[in-house]
Amino acid sequence: MASSATSRWIRPEVFPLFAAMGVAVGICGFQLIRNITTNPEVRVSKENRAAGVLDNFAEGEKYSEHGLRRFVRNKSPQIMPSINGFFSDPN
Missing domain, CATH: 1.20.5 (Single alpha-helices involved in coiled-coils or other helix-helix interfaces)
Structure with missing residues (x-):
């Protein structure tokens, strides 16, 4: 079997x-x-859960603006922009 x-x-x-x-x-x-x-909204320990809702905007900003997002912020949202421009832009 x-x-x-x-x-x-x-x-x-x-x-x-x-x-x-x-x-x-x-x-x-x-x-x-x-x-x-x-994640600033996830609290695993009992002491942190007892704190309730915290208005710590700096910690949330640090979590949401991670390294990959900062890297691609000013990049073109295309995979091959030079090839796309060659075939789509008129001369």
Whole structure:
């Protein structure tokens, strides 16, 4: 019985599916850990939960303006802007 299950699921055709699912689970895990550890609205310890709602706008700004967002702020929202400009802009 175990050999039929392994022969069904451990095939070269299934490896891309495993890779895609691994990347998706990794991204979800990263976001979960990031929210638990750095989100100012998430309080895990009992002492922090007792504090209630805090109006700490600087901490929220620091959380929302992370490094990736600062990096892409002034970038063009295109993947290949030079190729897009070549084919779409008239001379």
